[in-house]
Amino acid sequence: MTESQNLSKAELSAMFSSFIDPAHVIDDPETQRPYECDGLTIYTEMPLLVVLPDTVEQALEVLKICHRFGVPVVARGAGTGLSGGATPHAEGVLLSLARFDRILGIDPLARTATVQPGVRNREISEAVASHGLFYGPDPSSQIACTIGGNVAENAGGIHCLKYGLTVHNVLRLEVLTAEGEQLVVGSEGLDSAGFDLLALMNGSEGLLGIVTEITVKLLAQPEHSQVVMAAFDSVASAGAAVAHVISAGIVPAALEMMDSHAIRAAEQYAKAGYPTHAAALLLCELDGSESEVAEQIDRVNGLFRSLGAISTHVARTQHEKTLLWKGRKSAFPAMGIISPDYYCMDGTIPRGEIAHVLEEMAKIAARYGLRVANVFHAGDGNLHPLILFDAKVPGEIAKAEQLGGEILQLCVAVGGCITGEHGVGIEKLRQMPVQFSDSELEQLRQVKSAFDPSGILNPGKGVPSLKRCQEYRSIGIAARHATEDL
Amino acid sequence: MGDMSRRLVGQVKNAASTETGLNIVGRGTKEFMGRMPAGQAINVVEHSGVIEYLPVELVITARAGTSLEEIVATLDEHDQMLAFEPPTFSGRASIGGTLACNLSGPARPWSGGIRDSLLGLRMINGKGEHLKFGGKVMKNVAGYDASRLQAGAMGSLGVITEVSLKVVPKPAARATVVQQMDIVEGISAMNQAAGKHSTLSGACWLDEKVYLRFSGARSSIDQATSKSSGEILENDDEFWQALREMRLDFFNRPGVLWRFSVKSTAALFRGQADWLIDWAGALRWLHLPPDASDSGRASIEQAATSAGGQAMLFRGGDRSEEVFHTQKDVAKKIHRRLKSAFDPHGLFNRGRLYSWL
Numbered sequence: 001m002t003e004s005q006n007l008s009k010a011e012l013s014a015m016f017s018s019f020i021d022p023a024h025v026i027d028d029p030e031t032q033r034p035y036e037c038d039g040l041t042i043y044t045e046m047p048l049l050v051v052l053p054d055t056v057e058q059a060l061e062v063l064k065i066c067h068r069f070g071v072p073v074v075a076r077g078a079g080t081g082l083s084g085g086a087t088p089h090a091e092g093v094l095l096s097l098a099r100f101d102r103i104l105g106i107d108p109l110a111r112t113a114t115v116q117p118g119v120r121n122r123e124i125s126e127a128v129a130s131h132g133l134f135y136g137p138d139p140s141s142q143i144a145c146t147i148g149g150n151v152a153e154n155a156g157g158i159h160c161l162k163y164g165l166t167v168h169n170v171l172r173l174e175v176l177t178a179e180g181e182q183l184v185v186g187s188e189g190l191d192s193a194g195f196d197l198l199a200l201m202n203g204s205e206g207l208l209g210i211v212t213e214i215t216v217k218l219l220a221q222p223e224h225s226q227v228v229m230a231a232f233d234s235v236a237s238a239g240a241a242v243a244h245v246i247s248a249g250i251v252p253a254a255l256e257m258m259d260s261h262a263i264r265a266a267e268q269y270a271k272a273g274y275p276t277h278a279a280a281l282l283l284c285e286l287d288g289s290e291s292e293v294a295e296q297i298d299r300v301n302g303l304f305r306s307l308g309a310i311s312t313h314v315a316r317t318q319h320e321k322t323l324l325w326k327g328r329k330s331a332f333p334a335m336g337i338i339s340p341d342y343y344c345m346d347g348t349i350p351r352g353e354i355a356h357v358l359e360e361m362a363k364i365a366a367r368y369g370l371r372v373a374n375v376f377h378a379g380d381g382n383l384h385p386l387i388l389f390d391a392k393v394p395g396e397i398a399k400a401e402q403l404g405g406e407i408l409q410l411c412v413a414v415g416g417c418i419t420g421e422h423g424v425g426i427e428k429l430r431q432m433p434v435q436f437s438d439s440e441l442e443q444l445r446q447v448k449s450a451f452d453p454s455g456i457l458n459p460g461k462g463v464p465s466l467k468r469c470q471e472y473r474s475i476g477i478a479a480r481h482a483t484e485d486l
Numbered sequence: 487m488g489d490m491s492r493r494l495v496g497q498v499k500n501a502a503s504t505e506t507g508l509n510i511v512g513r514g515t516k517e518f519m520g521r522m523p524a525g526q527a528i529n530v531v532e533h534s535g536v537i538e539y540l541p542v543e544l545v546i547t548a549r550a551g552t553s554l555e556e557i558v559a560t561l562d563e564h565d566q567m568l569a570f571e572p573p574t575f576s577g578r579a580s581i582g583g584t585l586a587c588n589l590s591g592p593a594r595p596w597s598g599g600i601r602d603s604l605l606g607l608r609m610i611n612g613k614g615e616h617l618k619f620g621g622k623v624m625k626n627v628a629g630y631d632a633s634r635l636q637a638g639a640m641g642s643l644g645v646i647t648e649v650s651l652k653v654v655p656k657p658a659a660r661a662t663v664v665q666q667m668d669i670v671e672g673i674s675a676m677n678q679a680a681g682k683h684s685t686l687s688g689a690c691w692l693d694e695k696v697y698l699r700f701s702g703a704r705s706s707i708d709q710a711t712s713k714s715s716g717e718i719l720e721n722d723d724e725f726w727q728a729l730r731e732m733r734l735d736f737f738n739r740p741g742v743l744w745r746f747s748v749k750s751t752a753a754l755f756r757g758q759a760d761w762l763i764d765w766a767g768a769l770r771w772l773h774l775p776p777d778a779s780d781s782g783r784a785s786i787e788q789a790a791t792s793a794g795g796q797a798m799l800f801r802g803g804d805r806s807e808e809v810f811h812t813q814k815d816v817a818k819k820i821h822r823r824l825k826s827a828f829d830p831h832g833l834f835n836r837g838r839l840y841s842w843l
Binding site for chain 2: 185
């Protein structure tokens with residue numbers, strides 16, 4: 001039961017400090033500052049308290065207290081998320097899981113690893129590499145992002161085209177509920193009886209529970225892999241080439257696309273050897289046995305050439321291959337070279353619509369007088385338009401957000417969705433009513449209530465309230481009329 | 487045949503107004519699964535047909551009553567297939583029922599189950615609202631994953647009306663190696679192969695033999711089979727089809743069939759019993775003859791839990807008792823709340839999944 005009495009910050013802090021090292025109960029603004037936002041830095045907020053428990057028992061106790069007094073709880077991993085999912089709540093506790101950073105066990109024969117949520121994504125693959133195994137999902141932030149956050153976002157990455165998203169690679173979760181109880185979902189087997197709560201937890205943005213332990217599947221490393229890079233003189237022909245590769249029955253390990261803004265920025269940043277004169281670039285990785293890879297590379301190379309590639313290049317050495325991917329993976333930070341700020345979108349569309357959507361997007365951007373760079377998971381149809389703007393110019397943030405909203409609406413209009421892997425935090429709440437009807441949103445709110453009846457976990461994120469939806473719908477119509485005059 | 491969704495919505499609304507329990511019926515091939523069906527039949531079979539198939543996108547969308555035979559034939563035309571190799575019950579099973587029962591075949595450990603291929607669906611909830619979750623694109627994290635939630639729910643959250651699935655190109659080549667081995671060696675050999683070969687796509691132990699299937703490019707398959715000891719199995723597709731469809735003699739003996747989903751390396755329990763091991767050790771079928779002295783569910787569940795997984799009574803036995811693995815109290819509470827979130831009047835498939843749901 002939630003008690004309605006209000007606790008002061010000092011009282012709550014004292015309560016937590018009785019069982020958590022007081023150095024890990026942070027109440028002063030200066031030390032709290034690094035927690036004010038996640039990877040989407042345009043939204044900032046200071047929490048009431050930041051707590052960093054060391055044990056599951058301590059985290060459970062935090063939840064019990066927060067449940068009892070109706071205090072909001074926002075879970076945080078490495079804070080690399082891109083949708084404001086980990087933005088603190090002004091009256092709430094920011095629960096950092098950074099100290100849960102141990103790999104608890106690796107079972108090479110069963111091909112599983114059990115880890116705490118604060119373990120970094122890439123650490124898992126590094127830890128199991130000597131067994132000839134790897135962990136599939138590899139978001140661009142994999143050096144920093146944690147596996148707990150990956151579960152909250154259902155993170156993907158470059159290689160999820162072949163190896164699946166987080167939801168496809170997690171077997172079992174230990175979860176703390178909003179009511180301060182322990183729940184296990186999934187098992188060490190592949191199927192579990194009852195409702196698929198495991199799928200529900202993946203991508204739930206910390207709104208349904210706090211994950212404290214994760215068992216992931218590991219995959220056998222492919223014997224060999226190779227990358228072919230193809231340059232095109234239009235985004236349309238590159239987009240068409242993507243659809244052709246997929247429909248030819250080829251399953252690349254990765255198939256990524258960059259447009260001219262992204263190519264130039266990434267090349268300046270990483271010196272990857274990209275052709276800076278190209279309008280679009282495709283990076284296609286194939287893996288398997290050595291002979292299979294050689295055969296497939298030939299096929300893809302031929303396909304690209306026949307579809308109008310102005311040049312193609314197969315990486316000759318491991319170093320060159322690593323460099324080609326380094327350019328792609330650093331494309332986001334590289335934007336700093338060509339623009340003071342950028343705002344990353346995450347719509348997913350049918351692959352056949354890539355060329356059309358990129359062309360439409362350029363038109364919309366022109367209407368706003370802003371540039372949009374594109375670097376994305378083309379094989380999945382998962383776009384990452386980067387809206388370039390300058391936060392110091394009054395009104396540009398709002399303009400970038402409005403442009404972003406229009407891009408997402410375009411994605412929905414061609415049969416896609418508003419987010420492929422970044423999730424809905426504070427950001428994209430406005431677009432939820434574009435993708436879902438009122439009764440669908442109400443159904444989603446009821447799913448939330450089944451896990452968190454008093455609504456203390458990450459309130460104000462994920463699914464907009466009914467009142468908000470009505471506001472968004474009327475604002476959305478007004479905004480569309482306004483931009484027609486821009 | 488065609489779009490019967492308005493009729494189905496009407497039937498649900500009627501049932502809601504009178505609080506009449508509904509028994510969702512598809513093509514009737516899995517009537518034997520779960521606890522005893524109860525309630526007035528609501529038939530989805532006429533709500534059928536492939537709505538959209540875009541081979542270029544590797545996506546198929548079909549109404550829930552569509553037969554797997556029709557779906558497989560549609561995909562065959564473009565050399566594509568369902569990655570999860572479901573049992574089709576001679577082609578008669580419906581796609582909606584296959585999803586509700588969460589049934590997948592021998593490729594499950596490598597290609598995922600039906601829930602992994604699922605991109606989105608439409609369903610009618612207990613208020614008679616026709617809702618859409620997920621979509622037709624490869625990645626979608628807007629809102630909670632209410633579509634995958636239906637996989638294995640045995641229809642207890644609503645009437646699935648439409649399913650969108652990711653499909654895959656058929657592999658260029660496939661080959662199977664078979665080798666004599668006892669069950670303990672077999673479980674170990676299958677796990678070792680799974681960690682070594684990225685082309686492995688099936689691993690089964692039956693009657694003192696291990697079957698390893700490899701799929702991919704011809705050159706990779708030749709390489710994998712030449713590295714594996716054992717003999718190449720001629721006409722291997724017959725074996726995998728019979729396994730997938732549960733047509734092997736093993737599945738059709740009188741008695742009771744238990745299905746264990748456990749950690750693939752779990753030590754063998756009841757070593758003398760009649761087993762079929764699939765999924766490289768992660769799926770274990772136990773056949774108990776009709777006169778088996780110890781078929782108590784408590785000891786079976788205990789064994790499954792110790793093996794890191796769960797057990798269910800798949801066929802035969804007492805269906806008035808629980809059939810699926812027991813849920814712990816916290817999970818039970820959340821199941822009950824989710825049930826009432828989707829189905830506030832408790833209309834759908836009462837007691838089919840659990841007596842308390």
